[in-house]
Amino acid sequence: MPRRKTVGLLTAGLLALSGALAACGSSGGSAASSPKVLKVWWYEGNGSAYQIAWDQAIKDFEKQHPGVTVQFSLKSFNQMQQNASMILNSSDVPDVMEYNKGDATTGLLSKQGLLTDLTSEAATYGWDKLLSPGLQVTARYSPKGVMGSGDWYGVSDYAEYLTVYYNKDMFARYGIGVPTTMAELTAAMAKFARAGITPFANAGNDYMAMQYLYEMELSQSTPAQVQNYERYTGQVNFHDAAWTNAVNTFQDWISKGYIAKDSVGLTATQAGNDFETGKSPMLMSGSWWAGTFETEIKNFSWGTFLWPGNTLNAGSGGNLFVVPKNAANKQLAYDFINDTLQPDVEKLLANNGAVPISDSTAGVTNPLNVQLIQNFQTLAKSNGLAYYPDWPTPSFYNTLLAQTQDLMNGASGSQVLSALQSNYDQYVSSLG
Amino acid sequence: MSAVLTRRRPARGKLARHGLAKHRGPAAWLVLAALAVLTAAVLFPFALIALNAFKPPAQYSAHGPLSFPDGFSTGGVSTFWQTADFGRALWNSVLISGCVCVLAVLLSILNAYALGIGRVKGRTWILGAFLVANFLPQEGLVYPLYDMAKAAGLYDTPLAVIIIFTVIQGAFGTYLLSSVLSTFPPELLEAARMDGAGRARILWRVVVPVSMPTIGVLLVFFFIWTWNEFFLPLVFLVSNSNQTVPVALGTLQGQHIMNPLTTSGAALLGVFPTIIFFLIFQRTLTRGVTVGAVK
Numbered sequence: 001m002p003r004r005k006t007v008g009l010l011t012a013g014l015l016a017l018s019g020a021l022a023a024c025g026s027s028g029g030s031a032a033s034s035p036k037v038l039k040v041w042w043y044e045g046n047g048s049a050y051q052i053a054w055d056q057a058i059k060d061f062e063k064q065h066p067g068v069t070v071q072f073s074l075k076s077f078n079q080m081q082q083n084a085s086m087i088l089n090s091s092d093v094p095d096v097m098e099y100n101k102g103d104a105t106t107g108l109l110s111k112q113g114l115l116t117d118l119t120s121e122a123a124t125y126g127w128d129k130l131l132s133p134g135l136q137v138t139a140r141y142s143p144k145g146v147m148g149s150g151d152w153y154g155v156s157d158y159a160e161y162l163t164v165y166y167n168k169d170m171f172a173r174y175g176i177g178v179p180t181t182m183a184e185l186t187a188a189m190a191k192f193a194r195a196g197i198t199p200f201a202n203a204g205n206d207y208m209a210m211q212y213l214y215e216m217e218l219s220q221s222t223p224a225q226v227q228n229y230e231r232y233t234g235q236v237n238f239h240d241a242a243w244t245n246a247v248n249t250f251q252d253w254i255s256k257g258y259i260a261k262d263s264v265g266l267t268a269t270q271a272g273n274d275f276e277t278g279k280s281p282m283l284m285s286g287s288w289w290a291g292t293f294e295t296e297i298k299n300f301s302w303g304t305f306l307w308p309g310n311t312l313n314a315g316s317g318g319n320l321f322v323v324p325k326n327a328a329n330k331q332l333a334y335d336f337i338n339d340t341l342q343p344d345v346e347k348l349l350a351n352n353g354a355v356p357i358s359d360s361t362a363g364v365t366n367p368l369n370v371q372l373i374q375n376f377q378t379l380a381k382s383n384g385l386a387y388y389p390d391w392p393t394p395s396f397y398n399t400l401l402a403q404t405q406d407l408m409n410g411a412s413g414s415q416v417l418s419a420l421q422s423n424y425d426q427y428v429s430s431l432g
Numbered sequence: 433m434s435a436v437l438t439r440r441r442p443a444r445g446k447l448a449r450h451g452l453a454k455h456r457g458p459a460a461w462l463v464l465a466a467l468a469v470l471t472a473a474v475l476f477p478f479a480l481i482a483l484n485a486f487k488p489p490a491q492y493s494a495h496g497p498l499s500f501p502d503g504f505s506t507g508g509v510s511t512f513w514q515t516a517d518f519g520r521a522l523w524n525s526v527l528i529s530g531c532v533c534v535l536a537v538l539l540s541i542l543n544a545y546a547l548g549i550g551r552v553k554g555r556t557w558i559l560g561a562f563l564v565a566n567f568l569p570q571e572g573l574v575y576p577l578y579d580m581a582k583a584a585g586l587y588d589t590p591l592a593v594i595i596i597f598t599v600i601q602g603a604f605g606t607y608l609l610s611s612v613l614s615t616f617p618p619e620l621l622e623a624a625r626m627d628g629a630g631r632a633r634i635l636w637r638v639v640v641p642v643s644m645p646t647i648g649v650l651l652v653f654f655f656i657w658t659w660n661e662f663f664l665p666l667v668f669l670v671s672n673s674n675q676t677v678p679v680a681l682g683t684l685q686g687q688h689i690m691n692p693l694t695t696s697g698a699a700l701l702g703v704f705p706t707i708i709f710f711l712i713f714q715r716t717l718t719r720g721v722t723v724g725a726v727k
Binding site: 046048076078079082083086100268270279288297299 | 489490492493494495496497511515578582587588663666667670671672679682683684685686687688689690691692
């Protein structure tokens, strides 16, 4: 008997709870933004350069707008990738939020009419002059949602690109200088491999392996081919010389041990750790690692250099701040975006290992960061930014991930290229 | 009425176990060794998470995830607690899982009473239809549910998630409990009827107490399943103040980089409540069961 009473009590208690919950559920929705609140969302983690810099933008904004409070929420990247269109279709939207650049993300939302057109603001605030043409590509989208032309739907205050991180201590120990040509890099890799060291850290189960492949492809590609690939301006043939060279080189490096075959199952975090612990003297990955390495690597000195021999290099403007169509305080949102582009915020980005959009390195104290910014400017000024390999179709990331893994496991290069071709063609023909 | 239930099963079990211990041959030892290895394999990831959750960051970057910590740092756990507002998430998860497990069990009992004991016509088909709720991938359900929640003004409220999971879990509960109740001893029902009990009375005084073992298991499972749900809460609970534990864990996974130490701390915090719940309720419920059954 007493047992049954306990269960009964428990039931009653939980039912009462759910009743109370129903009551607060109905009141929760009405707390939508009053004119004195600016709702800001982003998904860059605590301690990242972006969070540090954008916190400053919030402070600046609140100083300029007395009486307005900024209500900031840290969202998860996953949540925004999976649900952005559902969230933006509801009344529960932020006034300004970070969102991924690219056709499958911001392009898609702009096509669905869920974002505010920022073209006239870009002119009045002068964003169209602050962002160089290369960086504007990811800010503007055509009515079909294709980047590179049309109206402004977002603004980025930073940039990112792929670069080689190298362990200076290990390079010195083996008497290797910074490679400036592919031949020098190959010689360096051979030397490390002979000493039983895997030269490049890699993660096959994450974005890294496909980025190696893409850099190899870019070494023989042309700007026109990049435009065709990313913006559907012409035919893309995956069996051309550049892609064929890429798969062959990639497999050659695997067989010579320049990239470990068993990295096929690793994640980016593990590959990053392989570089941090000194297991591999090099890692080719995004500039987003710089801040992490600066705080975490204490045992050796390191530096960066651009992928040798390439005039084209993966990179683009960073994630965008966008203003949802249903935002309650658009004018305040524009002011906030403008605050993220000011010199004090840019300086914080630069000093914490991110790449600001401005080319000024004045006041940047860490030489690593100066080098990071200068390398980016080299690319930007020579129109060398080639975006990222997974952008063309919404499912291309998964396709590339699976195909590069097959490649690492010894699948035939031409089969891999055919798989890429069919996924790519399927999507492009669905665009109409 | 308790003829079936007063058989002295525990004593028989004891006897059997005793006999086994005497003749523990090499096969039994082999099984024991295999189980020990299996247990170690199951516990290893947890141990690794626990190690990394309290590892100093400098040591992790220098020696990687497998190194044994040379110091103790609560940085990972405390960073996560603050950034994710974990106390709040914990409360939301308890509330949602608690409501769902009780409501879904109630729903299952009522349905199963009709289907299992009431012998409704076409019950196999009805059960099949119920199971569709479990077979369909949640990605396929999400858009209709989203539109309904928005129309009802429940989008971004815990109530939406409670209703959805009550139905989904209730569907499985109905299926399971119906098959259990379809073998319910008819003598018991007949005896109760002869004593003048109505349908409601038979349900709450006879059927439910006797079926307590199954109901207890359902309750625990529903709680843990709902606790671990990620996709639908991610979609329906947009505001940070409504997030559940698995969704809060997701805030640590950045686009390119995540901090393994904070993630380990978070994983540890996230898995703890379910283990505690399981340990407490599994025992209470099993004991409650026997008391209820013998009456």
